Amino acid sequence: GAGVSQSPRYKVAKRGQDVALRCDPISGHVSLFWYQQALGQGPEFLTYFQNEAQLDKSGLPSDRFFAERPEGSVSTLKIQRTQQEDSAVYLCASSASRDRPEPEAFFGQGTRLTVV
Amino acid sequence: RKEVEQDPGPFNVPEGATVAFNCTYSNSASQSFFWYRQDCRKEPKLLMSVYSSGNEDGRFTAQLNRASQYISLLIRDSKLSDSATYLCVVRSGNTPLVFGKGTRLSVIA
DSSP states (O other): OOSOEEEOSEEEEOTTOOEEEEEEOOTTOOEEEEEEEOTTSOOEEEEEEETTEEEEOTTOOSTTEEEEOTTSSOEEEEESSOOGGGOEEEEEEEESOTTSSSOOOEEOOOEEEEEO | OOSEEEOOOOEEEETTOOEEEEEEEOOTTOOEEEEEEEOTTSOOEEEEEEOTTOEEETTEEEEEETTTTEEEEEEOSOOGGGOEEEEEEEEOTTSOOEEOOOEEEEEEO
16 A cells, blocks of 8 residues: 555453554555554654664563564564553554655554553 | 653634744754644644744744754644644654654634
8 A cells, every 4th residue: 555554443452461553664664663642642652663673662661562573564563461551542654764864754544452 | 851842732723813833842962853733533644844944835834943942833824624733743863753742723713
């Protein structure tokens, strides 16, 4: 597709369940970012990949959160043993090049996770 | 202190009004600045980049004051379709984008 695609769009998980969120970036985009957006807040950075390398994971809130991008294209954000405070929209964004001065980041529509 | 701070609003303005949003950032090493627009339950989309000399795109004008570390967005002749949340975004070198919480605008007929 032409844009960033995320799946599923909506996910309801029981507390303690593991979830996996998928992101298909724009074809050829080198950089991929994951953000978490709680209701009424701006997106908060989670982690960043350049190709398959995870260059920054400083925003991951706990060791229950894990992200990978093994072949430098599709990425998966996994949350283990979900808790209610994990409920948020998880946004994925990609951009063409890390080194461009002002690369525009294109966002997917997000996955709305609700932990019950 | 948050790295990027914005007045959350909401700003409720009549059609045709001029409205201005300000944003402050704490990292003096920030090099790139943007305004993103986010509609309800949608993803953020780039509205405009912000340059040191100031830049204009139709009814939208963005200004950057590096000395005071603030960024502004001016919307002239507001339209109903301008109703959205406006996110101030900064970037330092090759780091990921850092977002403010957003300012909510409602344009009323």
